[in-house]
Amino acid sequence: MTMTQELELGDTDRQLINLIQLDFPLDLHPFRTIGDQIGISEQEVIDHLKRLTDIGIIRRIGPILNTKGIGGSSTLIAVRVPEDAIDSVASWINGFDEVSHNYLRPGAYNIWFTVSASSKERLHEMISEIKAFGYPFLELPVTRLFKIGVKFEV
């Protein structure tokens, strides 16, 4: 981050960001409640949050879904793709709505993406399609969970 961007965040912004990741109040006037907690008006809360959204610090305020909780099945897949095919394979992968993250990483296995499918069957179906694509890949489902990011302290 550049210093100028850093300076854009005031104390109120930081307080808001730290507060609303985990403890967003579920009530009829959530922004008023937040304002009461940190001593500013409802409208000030809204104005700050709008600005933080505009500059990309807040992506959205809403439900963060649990794939398993909605009956779904998820995994991580690493594909070994030749350099000149990377962009086309990556965009083919992005075409699946079920793909939530997709990155280029260094190494023989260079395209890494996570899939969050609506069911085990759907996941298997996708994996067969990926297999049919012909590039070597690793399917890497989670066997044990130690930490799942919930909050960024700013």
Add this chain to the structure above:
Amino acid sequence: MDDLDLKLIKLTQDGIDLVPDPFGEIALELAIPEAEVIDRIEALVESGVIRRFGASIGHRALGIVANAMCVWNVPDDRVEEVGAVMAGFGEVSHCYERVRYPEWDYNLYAMIHARTKEECGHTAHDISRATGISDYMLLFSEKEFKKTGVRI
């Protein structure tokens, strides 16, 4: 989870409006009282369909632009202990054990976020010292092709 819950998730998963009464419009859309919207969201959190209800942070915009997937080859009988140590690092946002293969020995994955690649490297080094695991690789993301939340 019933049809109304499903509709409620679909209406909110891209973010609620930043207005004084954000659940009012949703209530209107679903033709249920506003209090029921809130009760339903709380029930979905309770039952684990929703992991949490709150803000998703664009950490890139916060300047946390270096992100490394650090993969570790940890002896099976040490995974529990080592995983707990890794999870304790503030720079580690996610930590999982995943299946390994003969051609891929790495079984523990820690997502490390920092302002610079160098800082990510320092964190990995600290984890290595704290756990005694020296077979690891830092796989930085060189390009983000896609990033969305889990959606239905």
